[in-house]
Amino acid sequence: MKIRVYYEDTDVGGVVYHSNYLNFCERARSxxxxxAGRSPILEGGHFVAKHIEADYLKSAKFGELLEVKTxxxxxxxASFTLLQQIFRDDEKVFEMTIDLVYLDFEGNMSKIPSSEKAFLSDLQ
Known part of the structure; x- marks a missing residue:
């Protein structure tokens, strides 16, 4: 997914604020x-982040076009792990792994529905 860096994404120096890389990755996951014509909020539940490891490799700046690969x-x-990387052209500027778990609407960890599991398996 391509994302343009807007002024609201940056600090006073025009550099992307650290938490916005997580926002960019969240948008790409959604x-x-x-x-695929689906919603990340399912009939029986939804996915929540359990653990994130992030590496800030280079600074992205106001006006740049970035690409998030997942x-x-x-x-x-009941869970899955994604690798998400953000690139400026061919240069990697950010990388993270995120563990997501499936919760039912009562907040209990539950098995990922088989149709969603098949969809997620195609992300390899």
Whole structure:
């Protein structure tokens, strides 16, 4: 997914504020569902972040066009791990792994529905 860096994404020096890289990745994860005609909020529950490891490699700046790439690392019955990388042209500026778990609407960890598991498996 391509993302333009706007002024609201930056600090006073025009550099992307650190938490906005997480926002860019969140948008890209949601967009994966939207592009497939799905919603990230499912009939029986939703996914929540459990653990994130992030590496800030280079600074992105106001006006730049970035691309977020998302790949499935592993999938289990109730959780999955994604690798998300942000590039400026061919240069990687940010990388993170995120563990997401599936919760029912009562807040209990639950098995990922089989249709969603199949969809997620295609992200490899």
């Amino acid at each position: 967009q994966l569902f939207f592009d 790949h499935l690392v592993k999938i289990k019955n």
